[in-house]
Amino acid sequence: MTDNQSEAEREVGLGPWEGPWPQGDHYDPDLLAEGDRRNVIDEYRYWKHSAIVADLDAKRHGFHVAIENWQHDFNIGTVVRTANAFLAKEVHIIGKKRWNRRGAMVTDKYQHVRHHPTVEDFTAWAKEAGLPVLGVDLFPDSVPLEAYQLPQNCVLVFGQEGPGLSEQIRQAAEATLSIAQFGSTRSINAGVAAGIAMHAWIRQHAQI
Structure with missing residues (x-):
């Protein structure tokens, strides 16, 4: 990454959802509207925090x-x-x-x-x-x-x-x-x- 790259290029995550919103209770309307800059894998982009934790809890190792x-x-x-x-x-x-x-x-x-x-x-x-x-x-x-x-x-x-x-x-x-x-x-x-x-x-x- 060079010094002259724009701030937008340095941003982590994804911006506001483009197009029709996806369906599902696990999605967070605020994140869909404003973008998701959290440190999460792409699979969990735009998910509610509680939904992510619940999904992780179902998969946790022993x-x-x-x-x-x-x-x-x-x-x-x-x-x-x-x-x-x-x-x-x-x-x-x-x-x-x-x-x-x-x-x-x-x-x-x-x-x-x-x-x-x-x-x-x-x-x-x-x-x-x-x-x-x-x-x-x-x-x-x-x-x-x-x-x-x-x-x-x-x-x-x-x-x-x-x-x-x-x-x-x-x-x-x-x-x-x-x-x-x-x-x-x-x-x-x-x-x-x-x-x-x-x-x-x-x-x-x-x-x-």
Whole structure:
């Protein structure tokens, strides 16, 4: 894109609907009249927000994602955005309720996000839901993610940037999984690690 391109060419999405309006309760009259500039795929252009969420809910995958947030981890927005892209059932934030939504790029409007103030609250929820907790971190006893058969229904848990998974989560996890690394750094970004782990589930279980 060059500097002399018009502002209209830089606009995201579509303008007002041209021609007879489509029929269906899922369409939003305001968006049809004014245009749809939201960060949604073309299939959902001009749809009501509630209709999009309902359609996503009917298709969501069986995995959940959780991230610890004791020091306001800035990766949470990225995790939410990626969870939306891979259609996770829910994102769970353990610890502080507040998080920086900028990285989510408004996808938190379409992705269910649940808060757990403590690890105990989170693990009690997972037990009641019958979901195995799988931590993702580099521990001496971690199993390589690349060789692990992920359950179709599970919770993938990530520690915050720096400290990694808390000992409480490690003890509660059915297994801890490591991501193979080949360079000089001792770890990779928490948001990147979450994306890799989610895609590992997709490769094993999703209908492509």
